[in-house]
Amino acid sequence: MTSLLVTGASGLLGRYLLDAEWSDDRVVGTYHTTPVEADHETVHLDVRDREQVERVVERVDPDVVVHSAAATSVEACEEKPELAHETNALGTKHVVDAAAAVGARVVYPSTAYVFGDDAPVHIEDDEPAPMNRYGRSKLDGERYVESASPAGTIVRFCVVVSIDRADRSDFGSWVRGQLEAGERVRLIDDQQITPTVLTDAVDALGYLIEHEETGVFHVTSPERMTRYELGREIAHRHGLDPELVEPIPMTEMGWEAPRPRHLCLGSEKLRRYGYETARIRTE
Ligand SMILES: C[C@H]1O[C@H](OP(=O)(O)OP(=O)(O)OC[C@H]2O[C@@H](n3cnc4c(=O)[nH]c(N)nc43)[C@H](O)[C@@H]2O)[C@@H](O)[C@@H](O)C1=O
Incomplete structure (x- = not known):
């Protein structure tokens, strides 16, 4: 029986x-601003508070800490770099140190944004080179997990989407909700992504925890596509009108944070380890 502490239990993941x-x-789950209704115990935790992290980790005394608490808004991190640094970098250091004190392994969900635009697809061995502050702060967090003892696990996702449910605040749910309401959705068609299906993200984490794998793993669909193509695929899957999906360039989003045109991860390593991620395209 494994005892788990999940930070960021109110987030999507x-x-x-x-x-x-x-x-x-x-x-046991932790939340920061939004309390969670769950069958498991949940406790308030601000990962920026080193002593609070120590207290919670010591009391729960888990075998594994899944450290999913993070500032995940790319734009908010660009506007408030200190928030990104304190939450994603220092917060992770606090968790890594506290976990080491009780002998717990850290499993760290991370992001494709640790990479820039130097290659169309990045694999686990590639050298990260973030283009924005969010990616930089998550890479700093990764560095702490890399030096963790016992050895930690870094699990990078691309854009996490649900494709068969519409009950969450993720990109896939939003698109489906709009289409079901007969509303047009304008989706980016000049950034390639390898989406991470939400159920894969959760199941692959479970697989890696169960098999006690350490190191870096990418968990994404093997298919490259734009959000525009993904939106049309979601329409097809659910019998909705794909003509409601319209292409727009990234520049129309008015985003401050620079983003690579290729936000793609290769996850062949995970397949070699025996875990097969879902395909998104149906045709
Ligand atoms: C890998 C990476 O992936 C994500 O980062 P992101 O690239 O900033 O993308 P996002 O899905 O968070 O979009 C940011 C905002 O922008 C809107 N949005 C996006 N795409 C279109 C789009 O195509 N059309 C419209 N209308 N709105 C869009 C979207 O509704 C939201 O309000 C994060 O999971 C992050 O934590 C992470 O790690």
Whole structure:
């Protein structure tokens, strides 16, 4: 029986982790601003507060800490670099240090934004070169996990989407909700992504925890596509009108943070380790 502490349990990933079928062991979740309704114990935690992190980790005394608490808005991190640094870099250091003190392994969800535009697809061994402050702060967090003892696990995702549900605040749910309401959606057609299906993100984390794999892993669909193509695929999957999906360039988003045109991760390593991620395209 594995005892888990999941930080960021009110976030997209954390919330699912708490409900995941594989997490029927002892699980405690932490939240920062939004309390979580769950079958498991949840506790307030600000990962920026080193002493609070130490207290919670010591009390829960987990085998594994899944550290999914993070400032995940790319734009907010660009506007408030100190928030990105304190939450994603220092917060991770606090978790890594506290986990080491109780002998717990750290599993760290990270992001494709640790890479820039120097290659169309990046694999685990490639040298990160973030283009924005969010990517930089998550890479700083990765560095702490890399030097963790016991050895940690870094799991990079691309844009996390649900494709078969519409009950979350993720990109896929939003697109489906708009299409179901007969509303047009204008989606980026000049940035390639390898989306991470939400259920894959959760199940692959479970797989890596169960098999006690350490090091860096990418978890994404093997297919490259734009958000525009993804939106049309979501329409097809659910019998909705793909003509409601319109292409726009990234410049129309008015984003401050620079973003690579190729935000693609190769996840062949995970397949070699025996885990197959879902395909998104149906045709
Ligand atoms: C890998 C990486 O992936 C993500 O970062 P992101 O690239 O900033 O993309 P996002 O999905 O968070 O979009 C940011 C905002 O922008 C809107 N948005 C996006 N794409 C279109 C789009 O195509 N059309 C419209 N209308 N709105 C869009 C979207 O609704 C939201 O309000 C994060 O998970 C992040 O934590 C992470 O790690």
